[in-house]
Amino acid sequence: MKRTIILFFLLVSELNSFSQNLSDSAYIQVTYKEDFARSPDSPKKMEFDEMVLNIGNLCSEFYSKRENQIQHIRDSVFALGGDISQAASLVADIPRSYQYYHVYKNYPSEGMLTYTDKVLFDSYRYEEPLEKPLWNLLSERKDIQGYSCQKALAAFKGRKWTAWYTTEIPISDGPWKLSGLPGLILDAVDSDSLYHFYCVGIRQLKESIPINIKRKFIKCSKQELYGKRKQLDEDLVASLKSMPHITNVIMKDPEKTTKKYIDMEVPEPTKK
Known part of the structure; x- marks a missing residue:
């Protein structure tokens, strides 16, 4: 299988060099x-x-x-x-x-x-x-x-x-x-x-x-998406209330719905 994959890649690379279609x-x-x-x-x-x-x-x-x-x-x-x-x-x-x-x-x-x-x-x-x-x-x-x-x-x-x-x-x-x-x-x-x-x-x-x-x-910016995901993890109630079709949110244990957000990409500090 290893040899097959390598040979197949070389063939595709050669074909691709002649055509971008x-x-x-x-x-x-x-x-x-x-x-x-x-x-x-x-x-x-x-x-x-x-x-x-x-x-x-x-x-x-x-x-x-x-x-x-x-x-x-x-x-x-x-x-x-x-x-x-x-x-x-x-x-x-x-x-x-x-x-x-x-x-x-x-x-x-x-x-x-x-x-x-x-x-x-x-x-x-x-x-x-x-x-x-x-x-x-x-x-x-x-x-x-x-x-x-x-x-x-x-x-x-x-x-x-x-x-x-x-x-x-x-x-x-x-x-x-x-x-x-x-x-x-x-x-x-x-x-x-x-x-x-x-x-x-x-x-x-x-x-x-x-x-x-x-x-x-x-469509959004990277910063906008990061902000939405951060709000979802750190304040689920606020995220739900921001939805246009949701008018009221009641949590039995609101402390369990919050946690510190972590992302694979660390955002750059916001410029003032």
Whole structure:
């Protein structure tokens, strides 16, 4: 399988050098397990998710496999005329991570990044230039999933990252917003160990998966989305009251609905 993936990548790269009319569809899928902390006040209380990186010729998409599966089931139920209770019963046994975000690199155009996320009942989207970390390449090596990997360090988006990448798959991509190395990132962890992505599988897709945004989103800035997510975690009552169709909110134990917000990307201080 390893040799097949490498040969397939070389073939696609050669074809792509002659034509830019190839469809934006994934031909390789990378699966990562993720350990992450929900609250900075309890950094040792880790939660888990399974993340997917779909890689195409021109762009890529990164998302939670669990939450994507739940959304797909819900959409299918509603399309058939089902209701919320029917959808809830079908997804009840799927472990939740509540990580709704998707990261699209080189989308909607080369050099751009699109980020989507959901806050309560609304889905949001922002675009920004695709920023690549300034990596410091080290000589240390280890094997991951049968691939020889090299270590790299970078400060990026407010956190210090350690990554392991393989030049055996010369795709400059990786989990979340990480990219910019001369090979695919198979492992990445921040210095506080709040977020850790580690590859558990790489496969060539028998049927390509389209990479595009089908759902409708509210366009916003990165700062606006951060503010909404922060308010949701730190003051659920205020978030619910801000919804136009909700007029009154009563919580039995309001203290349990608040917690300190943590984000993978540390925002820059607001300029006065």
